[in-house]
Amino acid sequence: MRLKTLTRIALASTIVLSMGIGMANAQTLNWARAGDSITLDPHAQNEGPTTALQHQISEALIVRDMTGKAVPALATEWGPSESDPNVWSFKLREGVKFHDGAEFDSEDVVFSFNRAMSEESNFKELLASVKEVRANGKYGFEIVTDGPNPLMASNLTNLFIMDKDWAEANGATKVQDVEGGEDTFASRNANGTGPYILVSREPDAKTVLRINENYWGIDEFPMEIKEIVYTPIQNQATRVAALLSGDVDFIQDVPVQDLARVGETDGLKVITAPQNRVIFFGMNQGDADLETDNVDGKNPFADLRVRQAVNMAINREAIKKIVMRDQSVPAGMISPPFVNGWTAELDAVPENNVEKAQGLMNDAGYGDGFSIRLNCPNDRYINDEAICQAAVGMLAKIGINVQLEALPKAQHFPLIGGLKTDFYMLGWGVPTYDSEYIFNFLVHTKGEKYGSWNGVRFSDPELDMKIQGLASETDLDKRNQTIADIWAVVQKEQLYIPIHHQVLNWGMSDKVDTIVSPEDTPMFKYFKLGS
Amino acid sequence: MLAFAIRRMFQSIIVLLVVGLVAFSMFNFVGDPVDSMLGQERTDADVERVRIQLGLDQPFPVQYYKFLQGAVKGNFGISYRQGRPVSQIIAERLPATLELAFVSAVLAIIFGVALGIFTAIRRNGWAANTIMSLSLIGVSLPTFLIGILLIYIFAVELGWLSSFGRGDVVDLGWWRTGFLTKSGLLAIILPAITLGLYQMTLIMRIVRAEMLEVLRTDYIKFARARGLSKRAVNFGHALKNTMVPVITVTGMQIGSIIAFAIITETVFQWPGVGLLFINAIRFVDIPIMAAYLMLISVMFVSINLIVDLLYFAIDPRLRLDKTKG
Numbered sequence: 001m002r003l004k005t006l007t008r009i010a011l012a013s014t015i016v017l018s019m020g021i022g023m024a025n026a027q028t029l030n031w032a033r034a035g036d037s038i039t040l041d042p043h044a045q046n047e048g049p050t051t052a053l054q055h056q057i058s059e060a061l062i063v064r065d066m067t068g069k070a071v072p073a074l075a076t077e078w079g080p081s082e083s084d085p086n087v088w089s090f091k092l093r094e095g096v097k098f099h100d101g102a103e104f105d106s107e108d109v110v111f112s113f114n115r116a117m118s119e120e121s122n123f124k125e126l127l128a129s130v131k132e133v134r135a136n137g138k139y140g141f142e143i144v145t146d147g148p149n150p151l152m153a154s155n156l157t158n159l160f161i162m163d164k165d166w167a168e169a170n171g172a173t174k175v176q177d178v179e180g181g182e183d184t185f186a187s188r189n190a191n192g193t194g195p196y197i198l199v200s201r202e203p204d205a206k207t208v209l210r211i212n213e214n215y216w217g218i219d220e221f222p223m224e225i226k227e228i229v230y231t232p233i234q235n236q237a238t239r240v241a242a243l244l245s246g247d248v249d250f251i252q253d254v255p256v257q258d259l260a261r262v263g264e265t266d267g268l269k270v271i272t273a274p275q276n277r278v279i280f281f282g283m284n285q286g287d288a289d290l291e292t293d294n295v296d297g298k299n300p301f302a303d304l305r306v307r308q309a310v311n312m313a314i315n316r317e318a319i320k321k322i323v324m325r326d327q328s329v330p331a332g333m334i335s336p337p338f339v340n341g342w343t344a345e346l347d348a349v350p351e352n353n354v355e356k357a358q359g360l361m362n363d364a365g366y367g368d369g370f371s372i373r374l375n376c377p378n379d380r381y382i383n384d385e386a387i388c389q390a391a392v393g394m395l396a397k398i399g400i401n402v403q404l405e406a407l408p409k410a411q412h413f414p415l416i417g418g419l420k421t422d423f424y425m426l427g428w429g430v431p432t433y434d435s436e437y438i439f440n441f442l443v444h445t446k447g448e449k450y451g452s453w454n455g456v457r458f459s460d461p462e463l464d465m466k467i468q469g470l471a472s473e474t475d476l477d478k479r480n481q482t483i484a485d486i487w488a489v490v491q492k493e494q495l496y497i498p499i500h501h502q503v504l505n506w507g508m509s510d511k512v513d514t515i516v517s518p519e520d521t522p523m524f525k526y527f528k529l530g531s
Numbered sequence: 532m533l534a535f536a537i538r539r540m541f542q543s544i545i546v547l548l549v550v551g552l553v554a555f556s557m558f559n560f561v562g563d564p565v566d567s568m569l570g571q572e573r574t575d576a577d578v579e580r581v582r583i584q585l586g587l588d589q590p591f592p593v594q595y596y597k598f599l600q601g602a603v604k605g606n607f608g609i610s611y612r613q614g615r616p617v618s619q620i621i622a623e624r625l626p627a628t629l630e631l632a633f634v635s636a637v638l639a640i641i642f643g644v645a646l647g648i649f650t651a652i653r654r655n656g657w658a659a660n661t662i663m664s665l666s667l668i669g670v671s672l673p674t675f676l677i678g679i680l681l682i683y684i685f686a687v688e689l690g691w692l693s694s695f696g697r698g699d700v701v702d703l704g705w706w707r708t709g710f711l712t713k714s715g716l717l718a719i720i721l722p723a724i725t726l727g728l729y730q731m732t733l734i735m736r737i738v739r740a741e742m743l744e745v746l747r748t749d750y751i752k753f754a755r756a757r758g759l760s761k762r763a764v765n766f767g768h769a770l771k772n773t774m775v776p777v778i779t780v781t782g783m784q785i786g787s788i789i790a791f792a793i794i795t796e797t798v799f800q801w802p803g804v805g806l807l808f809i810n811a812i813r814f815v816d817i818p819i820m821a822a823y824l825m826l827i828s829v830m831f832v833s834i835n836l837i838v839d840l841l842y843f844a845i846d847p848r849l850r851l852d853k854t855k856g
């Protein structure tokens with residue numbers, strides 16, 4: 001009898017307990033994606049999953065909302081100073097507190113910028129034109145550049161602000177220095193001003209965040225999610241299974257082959273939007289002879305007609321339909337659609353015409369074709385290797401015999417940087433939403449500061465001058481004209497072979513209400529939860 | 532005995548050094564960590580600076596020598612990916628792998644021995660035949676497929692168990708365990724089965740074969756003739772004599788359970804050292820890769836060493852053979 005009573009009590013309390021858990025779960029979002037954040041140090045890594053997690057905890061002066069638009073965060077107003085075009089001034093938000101209760105002011109901003117400009121920072125390139133940063137009163141902040149910089153604001157959307165006193169008290173004033181062997185406090189702890197507070201973190205396993213009740217925007221944004229449990233799940237099949245079984249509510253990367261399965265499951269949905277990333281091929285057109293082809297003493301890619309023939313031989317619609325299962329937007333230029341300088345005309349899908357392409361090959365003297373090696377990553381972009389395989393078949397039709405070499409990204413990208421490939425695949429995202437970023441890295445002659453990803457060996461000193469001039473041109477109309485001029489050269493010279501714009505597929509439970517951010521960065525403060 | 536032990540230990544150290552050397556010569560082919568460390572916005576000057584700072588511009592024997600210099604002092608360097616001391620990261624991850632390996636080994640031994648005996652005694656029964664046929668699956672299907680299959684059946688279709696991860700863990704300060712929470716215990720079931728299935732079938736087949744062998748021997752016939760109960764014959768006499776080879780094989784398999792955990796951990800997102808190693812390869816995190824490979828080889832070498840020393844203690848013939856050495 002007594003035992004029975006005990007059992008009953010135990011049973012009852014279990015039920016009550018599980019109900020309690022159930023209620024808490026209603027406002028918890030279980031979030032998964034393939035990769036984990038690498039570090040919590042806000043200035044150590046400028047990389048997708050790392051900044052995505054940091055955006056929940058910390059804030060920048062200006063951030064991009066879910067549509068990609070730059071909106072106020074820790075700064076309420078900003079613009080170039082009227083008296084001096086080399087100075088940008090910011091008005092900071094008042095009354096903001098860090099998670100530990102410390103007050104936010106201009107001192108923290110100056111500290112964070114100096115930290116982000118230090119040698120070990122991954123963000124220093126974005127601030128390369130900055131000469132000095134200074135406070136202007138408690139809630140004023142100024143950036144002095146070495147020349148007028150009309151686009152300063154768009155470089156700051158991932159530049160997180162830390163608390164100066166917290167960093168000093170914990171010995172985290174320097175950016176996590178992997179090479180130097182330092183284990184900084186900031187790589188495992190975080191103290192931001194953002195909508196969510198870090199509760200616990202086990203790298204590669206689980207990160208828990210809870211709502212910041214003192215957030216300055218608590219009434220301004222939906223803030224319906226009270227707790228976020230973030231788990232990286234690398235294996236595609238496991239990730240999908242976790243969503244199907246209800247273990248997670250939201251996955252950021254649904255594999256294209258599982259889209260239908262997820263979309264057809266009751267209680268789940270997939271939402272799609274173009275990503276800020278374009279996929280293309282590059283060809284070495286600068287060298288006199290190529291190592292990886294079978295033509296002696298000549299470089300077939302140096303001939304514009306060969307590059308045009310390659311462009312014409314690629315059937316982008318077929319790649320979209322068959323390789324990408326309709327999850328891509330065929331492209332005609334190497335810029336994502338949201339970027340300043342993009343136009344529908346430039347991005348029009350190039351004609352696919354094998355006969356005409358063969359004609360161009362004949363004119364160039366390669367009527368019998370040639371052979372070349374194509375380098376491709378196999379773990380970086382959506383279906384990267386399969387796209388290359390498709391291209392091999394398409395190029396065979398105009399006599400180009402392609403040997404495909406698909407490698408993991410850790411081996412593929414050094415080939416481009418080290419100029420060890422003559423024909424390669426690359427994808428490019430534009431965080432500043434301006435063409436200058438593309439030109440700096442992909443079009444400018446390769447050198448110490450510029451052109452680090454220019455693997456096509458294109459070099460035009462006149463164009464280089466124009467590209468460098470963009471940084472300080474304050475007349476926006478004139479600047480846009482220069483951008484259009486540069487694009488005209490890029491297109492005319494067929495510098496690259498654009499393939500498509502990637503499409504993001506977010507899979508989630510029906511109760512989650514959001515749109516897809518082109519940056520692939522969910523800002524959970526905007527998320528709504530249905531019942 | 533002492534001379535033998537010292538000689539074997541000396542040989543073990545040479546094996547370790549060679550493993551390290553081979554590992555370091557391979558790292559050049561895994562890729563370049565600098566690209567993943569610096570991100571998209573790096574300039575060529577940055578790449579050069581970091582390469583020199585990390586010593587990647589040095590030939591691999593020099594890199595290896597520097598690694599050994601640190602390793603003898605217990606310093607395995609700093610992970611390129613996480614920016615924290617490697618020894619600390621591995622110490623954090625090891626409990627997950629060891630718990631998983633422990634549960635799979637226990638499952639493999641219990642079910643392996645039990646089913647082995649069963650199939651040996653009921654040699655021609657339909658149940659034994661079914662088990663034998665099913666056991667082929669355990670040997671022939673690759674681990675990742677079994678893992679995914681189990682996830683789809685038990686997590687997606689039936690919804691009984693969780694599809695990934697370790698559940699809730701309790702931090703004991705020096706050891707993070709999943710054994711103390713309900714979700715932790717439920718979470719270990721699927722990965723442990725996936726990891727232990729191959730070993731289970733192996734043990735089962737060895738036990739069965741050995742049992743069949745022993746059951747044919749004269750002393751079993753005599754035991755039966757004496758009118759001993761079936762139970763006493765099968766378990767008291769036959770089983771005892773089959774266990775020696777089983778113990779040897781099981782001991783050797785424990786090493787491979789830990790090493791093969793890489794695949795199971797990836798499928799189940801199990802936060803152990805195997806998953807750490809896979810991520811290290813993707814990122815070309817050389818310090819983690821080096822430490823992991825050294826850890827695994829130390830483990831294999833010490834298991835071998837212990838086994839050798841045990842043989843020496845057990846088998847008198849080894850002791851007599853002093854002159855040959």
